[in-house]
Amino acid sequence: MRNPIGRRLGRIALCPAKLFTAVVLLGAPCLEGAVLFSDTFANNNAGWTLGNNWQIGPAVASSPTGARNGDPGTDHTATGDNGIAGTVIGGNVSIVRESSLLTSPMINLSAVPGTVTMSFWRWLNSDIQPYVRSSVEVFDGSTWVTVFENGTHTITDSAWTQFSYDVSAYKNADFRVRFGYVVLVNHGALPASGWNLDDVLVESADTAVPEPAAGLLTGAALSALALRRWRRRAA
Ligand SMILES: [Ca+2]
Numbered sequence: 001m002r003n004p005i006g007r008r009l010g011r012i013a014l015c016p017a018k019l020f021t022a023v024v025l026l027g028a029p030c031l032e033g034a035v036l037f038s039d040t041f042a043n044n045n046a047g048w049t050l051g052n053n054w055q056i057g058p059a060v061a062s063s064p065t066g067a068r069n070g071d072p073g074t075d076h077t078a079t080g081d082n083g084i085a086g087t088v089i090g091g092n093v094s095i096v097r098e099s100s101l102l103t104s105p106m107i108n109l110s111a112v113p114g115t116v117t118m119s120f121w122r123w124l125n126s127d128i129q130p131y132v133r134s135s136v137e138v139f140d141g142s143t144w145v146t147v148f149e150n151g152t153h154t155i156t157d158s159a160w161t162q163f164s165y166d167v168s169a170y171k172n173a174d175f176r177v178r179f180g181y182v183v184l185v186n187h188g189a190l191p192a193s194g195w196n197l198d199d200v201l202v203e204s205a206d207t208a209v210p211e212p213a214a215g216l217l218t219g220a221a222l223s224a225l226a227l228r229r230w231r232r233r234a235a
Pocket residue numbers: 040041042075076077082083084198199
């Protein structure tokens with residue numbers, strides 16, 4: 001990771017009861033969550049469903065539009081593929097009325113105890129509601145639940161920033177996450193570069209969680225699992 005401190009702080013947030021230990025001893029067991037799903041978007045081997053305008057591929061910079069910033073030229077992951085998921089990578093999203101959704105594969109959380117956190121790194125530029133709705137939703141087994149949506153302030157990210165959500169209340173066998181960029185009107189929406197997304201991670205703070213079935217692991221998840229095992233051996 002290019003920001004190991006931020007990464008560690010993100011993990012500390014998973015286990016506040018052990019916060020003091022974690023601060024004193026970075027790398028303590030508290031920091032070792034069980035990785036249930038992860039993706040660096042080197043490819044789409046994980047099987048994301050790409051709706052209108054969504055792409056998975058190398059990051060491509062684009063120019064600002066008004067107050068809204070362009071897309072980044074580099075991804076967040078410290079690997080060479082530069083892969084991200086984004087709405088029209090390297091350009092603005094169309095301002096015609098349209099729904100653009102990126103939906104994850106199913107992540108079985110039915111047997112996962114304790115706290116589950118879903119996090120990702122975001123570089124988002126979006127017009128306001130009621131013109132454009134930019135959202136993050138999770139499927140709770142029967143309906144999509146909104147965990148984030150833009151409001152009435154323009155979003156103008158100019159750096160990769162990590163966002164983390166406690167999704168423990170929504171654990172089920174068909175858990176999924178989807179990212180939305182929905183133009184709600186036929187006229188009046190301001191153009192923007194939309195979503196850039198990287199390093200999606202779903203993990204449990206409970207180290208007793210069984211490791212995912214091999215068939216569920218993506219290449220990125222396998223890398224994360226190998227890293228976790230290495231950390232355990234090094235501890
Ligand atoms: Ca990446």
